[in-house]
Amino acid sequence: MLQGSYSYPLVFASLFIATIASYTTLDLVGRISALGKSAYRVYWLIGGAIAMGLGIWSMHFVGMLSFSLPIPLGYDPTITFYSLLIACGVSYFALDLVTRGQLSFARMTVSGVLMGLGIASMHYTGMAALRMQPEIDYTVTILIASVLIAIVASIAALWLANALRTTQPGLLWLHRLGAALLMGLAITGMHYTGMAAAKFPTDSICRAANGISTNWLALSVGGTTLSILAITMVLSVLDARLQLRTNVFVKRLQHQATHDGLTGLPNRVLLAERIDSAIARHNSQSGTPFAVFFIDLDGFKTINDSFGHNIGDAVLKDLAQRLQAVMRKDDMLARFGGDEFIVLAEGVTDDTAAVRIAEKLLSSFKTGFKLPGIEMGLSPSIGIAIFPRDGDNIDTLLSHADAAMYQVKTSGRNNYRFFEVEMNVATLRLVTIQQGLQAAVRENQLFLHYQPKFNCIDNSIQGAEALLRWQHPELGLISPAEFIPIAEKSGQIISVGQWVIEQVCRELSEWRAAGHAMIRIAINLSLVQLRSPSLVQDILTITGRYGVPPEMLMLEITESAAMENAEETRSTVDKLKSVGFMLAIDDFGTGYSSLSHLQDFGVHQMKVDRAFIKTLTREEGRSRSIVSAIIGLAHALEMEVVAEGVETRAQLDVLQELRCDQTQGFLLARPMPKEEFLQLLEAARHASAQPEQV
Ligand SMILES: Nc1nc2c(ncn2[C@@H]2O[C@@H]3COP(=O)(O)O[C@H]4[C@@H](O)[C@H](n5cnc6c(=O)[nH]c(N)nc65)O[C@@H]4COP(=O)(O)O[C@H]3[C@H]2O)c(=O)[nH]1
Structure with a gap:
């Protein structure tokens, strides 16, 4: 047998190339995984497979360079090219596999076996490129051991690559380096075990000795491979940075699309997602009933109108913080619209739990809101809908919570109510009326x-x-x-009120033109x-x-x-x-008049x-006393x-008595x-010699 010998610096060089190739591959796995289903994935896969394939393949040839026999050696170009193709093909397969979603243990094992066989075939095809005569004599046990090493190393490599995908960015490079060293050792280990299995009979000659020279091949391949690996690494790092920046930008856009700009609270988009997932959890038996609280502020429009939008905004921000402070961490507070907020509380299994939450929400309004110069009280109207009792989808739940809120608004405000079926009809009518007013x-x-209005004495x-x-x-x-x-409530009273004033004036002028008594x-x-600041002028314009x-x-x-804000009303009344x-x-008698204001x-x-x-x-009685007192006061x-x-x-008789x-x-x-x-007016005029005119 011919005795082979190794040059150890070149053995280390092959280990170095294998490690660098492994590191690049692991980096690419992270890169390609982050691309998801992007159209760029296939390009990165091809580029990555070439880099990785070249890495494994050139490690093999540098390893071969470290080995020498006492006869000249060379490589058959065609077979050498096939071995390169095998290396790149196996790499593509491995990269695609490990960057495609979750990798199960079974899939990882089968793939590891295929990959190991692929690497082994690349190695033995590369050896076949020597075209030895007689054929290389392999020791079967060592050959099997080398294939097993390739398989085990491949499974380990796949597992490592998969595990590193979820590692936090901080220490990633260190973990990756350790893993790459391990993989490099495994790949070179397979190579040198395979070499140990090869026995070269004493009379062996290399029929490819005139083909590609080993020195030239190993040096050029090693150099090219290192350059390609370096370029791939640089591209990968640059692309990762770009991706990072894109991710930050996308995250910012996502935040803007799902949060309210003023309060920073989730908006209706995020709320809808959260309610949908709560419903899905419940339907898959893993969730619980939940409650939706629809909060609308009473009289917020007045604050905005009287103090300006900046103050209105400050009140909303303050309120958002107050509400959040009384809520559990897991509940969601969202801003639904101008002065509307929604609380989603999961795990609310009965009304008592919902009442507790509603009471807490109400309590956050207890202290007044600081406005310039004054502290102003603000109250909420809260409607509650419980899933699944009051609705099994998001639209129904929200509209039922809204309907319950409206009921609170129309029955005294500053309170909460649960949804009841009858509220639906009432809300529909209310909305129809509100929408129909302009028409x-x-x-x-x-x-x-x-x-x-009649004279009390003579009618x-x-x-x-x-x-x-x-x-x-x-x-x-x-x-x-x-x-x-x-x-x-909707403010439409301004146009409706103007219509009334105009219609009265129009009809009065028609009556006058027709000769009726004014x-x-x-x-x-x-x-x-x-x-309305323009009220006086508006009426004067119409009467004119x-x-x-x-x-x-x-x-x-x-x-x-008249008494709600006596100062303000009085100045309008004075002008009128x-x-x-x-x-x-x-x-009169239903409000709380102050005598001095009166x-x-x-x-x-x-x-x-x-x-x-x-x-x-x-008979003497409470009403009679009150009416008598009112008449006395008015006359005074x-x-x-x-x-x-x-x-x-x-x-009528009593009223006449009371004057x-x-x-x-x-x-x-x-x-x-x-x-x-x-x-009636005409009949009265004819009946009386002197018709009453005012
Ligand atoms: N039970 C009983 N009721 C009597 C009697 N005599 C008159 N009424 C009713 O009492 C209401 C009198 O108007 P109001 O107290 O100003 O109360 C009015 C007023 O607050 C409001 N309203 C009506 N028209 C206008 C309007 O043009 N502008 C504004 N801002 N409010 C209006 O709607 C309220 C209700 O108006 P109406 O339904 O027309 O009801 C009228 C009238 O039909 C009686 O002997 N017994």
């Missing part, structure tokens, strides 16, 4: 009824109150008691209208357009509206009075709320008194269409 103004669905007509009516195309006739509060008409003004003298209009303001309008306080107000008429008239009897302040809701003769000035109510006349009202 009502535009498309002449509104009209007025008039209800006369002569003293004036009339214009009362709004709405003939809705689907819902029929809707009471103002229902739609006015909705219009007030009569004073009362118009209801809502608090929202009173707050129709030539209606201001004193022909009696503007009725409810007592509670100074330009000649008459003023009345409506529904005196300062100096309005012309006080209308006693019908609740007192309803229970009015001839030089105001006329009108009793509202007079329905019986007995009530009330005027009455209004179903006893003498219900609200009526303008034609009927004009007939």
